Amino acid sequence: MIKAALGEVEDASFRSTAIEAEAVAARTAASAHTLTAEEAQWARALKDALASEGVVPPDSDFEVATFAIIGKGDLAKSVERVKKYNEVVRAQYPHTPEEGLRAVGFLNRKWPGAMLAGAADAAGRPMIVCDVNPYVPAQLEGEAEWRAFFLEFVVLLEACTSDLDDCRNGCIFITQCEGMGWKNFSLEVEKRAAVLYQDAIPCRYHSLPMVNAGKILRVCIRICKAFLKQKLADRLIVCKQERLFDEHGFDRASLPPLLGGTFSGTYEDWMAGQLKRRAESVAKVRIP
Numbered sequence: 001m002i003k004a005a006l007g008e009v010e011d012a013s014f015r016s017t018a019i020e021a022e023a024v025a026a027r028t029a030a031s032a033h034t035l036t037a038e039e040a041q042w043a044r045a046l047k048d049a050l051a052s053e054g055v056v057p058p059d060s061d062f063e064v065a066t067f068a069i070i071g072k073g074d075l076a077k078s079v080e081r082v083k084k085y086n087e088v089v090r091a092q093y094p095h096t097p098e099e100g101l102r103a104v105g106f107l108n109r110k111w112p113g114a115m116l117a118g119a120a121d122a123a124g125r126p127m128i129v130c131d132v133n134p135y136v137p138a139q140l141e142g143e144a145e146w147r148a149f150f151l152e153f154v155v156l157l158e159a160c161t162s163d164l165d166d167c168r169n170g171c172i173f174i175t176q177c178e179g180m181g182w183k184n185f186s187l188e189v190e191k192r193a194a195v196l197y198q199d200a201i202p203c204r205y206h207s208l209p210m211v212n213a214g215k216i217l218r219v220c221i222r223i224c225k226a227f228l229k230q231k232l233a234d235r236l237i238v239c240k241q242e243r244l245f246d247e248h249g250f251d252r253a254s255l256p257p258l259l260g261g262t263f264s265g266t267y268e269d270w271m272a273g274q275l276k277r278r279a280e281s282v283a284k285v286r287i288p
Contacts, residue, residue, distance in 0.1 A: 032163035033284040035065055039164075042068035043287045046078050053079065056086050062278075062285035063202075066167045070202040084200040093151045097279055100155040104271045106148040111135045117270035118174070119254040119263050125206050126160050126274060127172040128267070129256055133179050137186035153193060155275070157201045162277035164285065170206030174244075176258055178212035185220050194227050209237040209244060211259060 035043060043061070046068045050057045058064045067085075071078030095103065107115045111134035118127035140146050160171035197203060210217055218238070225233055237248065241260055244250040255261025 032165045033281060035164065035285070035287065038073070039065065039069055040288050042071070042073045042075075042078075045073075045075055046071070046082075047287065049075055049079050050082060055079065055082055056090070058082065058085075060282045060285070061287045062164075062281045065164065065285055065287060066161055066202040069164070069167045070204060081199065081202060084195070085202075088195055088200045089154055093147070093154045095151060095155070097275065097282075100151075100158065101272065101275055103148065103151045103155050104275075105268055106145075106152050108267060110139070110145070110149075115267040116256045116258060117263070117265050117267045118172075118256060118261070119251075119265070121172060121250070121254060123169055124165060125169050125172050126162065126166055127174065127254060128156065128160065128270070129174045129176065129259065131176045131258055132184045133176075136183050137189045138183065149189075150192065150196070154196060154201065156271070157197055157203045158278060159271050159274035161203050162274045163281045167202065167204060170204035172207050172209070173205065174209045174211060174255075174259065176211050177214070177217045180214060180216050182216060185216070187223065190224050191227060194224075198229055198232060205232060205235050207237055207248075208232075208235045209239060209248065211239060211241050211244065213238050 043065045047057060047064055049055075058067060067078050067082055071081065114131055114134040116129040116131065118129050120126055140149055160173075161167050197205075210221075221236065221238075239248065244255070244259065245252065250261075252261040254263055256263050
């Protein structure tokens with residue numbers, strides 16, 4: 001009888017938890033594709049400002065909204081980011097969603113094992129993982145490979161903002177740095193990439209852990225701080241692997257074995273999933 005009573009409590013608890021989970025999922029789905037009143041105001045103002053200045057606008061309401069949200073209502077800053085996006089991404093790396101999906105894979109073909117994935121953190125933030133050791137930028141050969149490299153980087157940044165919640169909450173980019181040498185660093189690549197992730201593509205970075213770093217990484221960071229904005233530099237976390245778990249709150253189930261975790265998903269599957277969600281956001285998000 002006691003067992004039966006406990007069973008009823010457990011069942012009721014399970015049903016309550018399931019109902020709550022469904023409610024949370026529904027709220028998340030709504031917020032992922034629905035602008036708040038303030039965000040909608042920012043987005044409408046940005047559309048009007050772009051039109052009045054004769055600036056080519058982003059292709060969808062979702063993309064306009066991401067520029068507005070990243071700018072946090074600073075209209076001048078948002079307009080300048082759209083201009084930089086047009087100058088750099090539209091002009092140098094134009095691509096349809098289908099072309100973007102086909103671009104995924106160059107990095108791991110060129111440097112097997114360089115790009116991995118993680119599960120979203122407890123707040124739902126998308127997580128990407130990079131192993132710096134296979135990556136040797138001097139091995140890029142010719143303009144075609146340089147373009148393929150940066151096109152996939154552009155698509156990766158787009159994938160990190162698959163919906164409005166990603167845009168609001170930011171992404172996590174973890175780099176495994178143990179064994180890093182000067183062959184794994186290129187100032188030219190870092191400068192070109194910085195224009196994309198800082199000034200052009202609307203993407204928020206929650207944290208940028210640099211794991212198991214040695215002296216070379218610390219020197220590289222000092223070099224890059226010459227063109228890194230302070231806000232982004234503040235997101236850098238240099239730490240040992242175990243500190244990801246005992247100090248920074250990461251779950252082993254969300255990280256790949258390379259970082260002491262158990263997550264087994266591939267980078268390519270992660271990218272495909274994120275880009276599919278982004279396509280859904282493009283279809284569903286509307287500026288009222």
